[in-house]
Amino acid sequence: MRVFSTNPRQTRELAAGLVKKILASPPHRKHARVLALVGDLGAGKTTFVQGFAKALGIKNRMVSPTFLIFRKYGTSIRQPADNFQFRYFYHVDVYIIQKSSELNALGFKKILSDPQNIVLIEWADKIKRILPKDTIWVRLEHGRHEKERRIYF
Numbered sequence: 001m002r003v004f005s006t007n008p009r010q011t012r013e014l015a016a017g018l019v020k021k022i023l024a025s026p027p028h029r030k031h032a033r034v035l036a037l038v039g040d041l042g043a044g045k046t047t048f049v050q051g052f053a054k055a056l057g058i059k060n061r062m063v064s065p066t067f068l069i070f071r072k073y074g075t076s077i078r079q080p081a082d083n084f085q086f087r088y089f090y091h092v093d094v095y096i097i098q099k100s101s102e103l104n105a106l107g108f109k110k111i112l113s114d115p116q117n118i119v120l121i122e123w124a125d126k127i128k129r130i131l132p133k134d135t136i137w138v139r140l141e142h143g144r145h146e147k148e149r150r151i152y153f
């Protein structure tokens with residue numbers, strides 16, 4: 001599916017809409033739910049993460065974890081309908097990673113294996129090899145205007 005976004009707020013709202021869909025879908029039992037974000041510098045990956053995190057009840061301001069690789073946040077989804085699906089939200093940025101194996105030392109396998117985690121990864125194409133098969137891929141592209149983005153998922 002392709003949608004157009006004409007400003008950052010729209011991109012955040014789109015991400016929030018995706019959270020609703022994910023929470024409404026049957027939970028995984030085997031591993032973390034992973035969203036892989038791809039797109040050029042400034043395409044809007046972090047902006048997307050901001051909207052996504054807010055919809056999971058996370059109040060913190062999302063800053064890019066570029067030099068930290070990942071940050072962990074507790075979600076505050078408490079409606080029974082959500083079934084406590086996800087306890088932890090991870091914002092990951094693998095921009096400075098060269099090989100998937102570099103993530104092993106950081107305990108990344110364990111993060112991906114825990115069904116209580118929802119994990120958003122910027123520049124995820126670099127580590128495609130180690131991501132679950134049912135990863136949701138979201139691609140953001142610059143559009144014709146300064147604030148236009150094309151978002152595919």
Ligand SMILES: Nc1ncnc2c1ncn2[C@@H]1O[C@H](COP(=O)(O)OP(=O)(O)OP(=O)(O)O)[C@@H](O)[C@H]1O
Binds near residue numbers: 011039043047122146
């Ligand atoms: N429609 C839009 N959607 C998202 N961001 C937009 C849009 N229009 C303008 N912007 C601006 O583009 C920039 C996107 O930056 P952002 O950090 O989200 O990109 P990124 O893909 O994470 O970049 P990086 O590769 O550096 O991590 C922000 O300054 C944002 O305000």
Ligand SMILES: [Mg+2]
Binds near residue numbers: 046047122
């Ligand atoms: Mg970013």
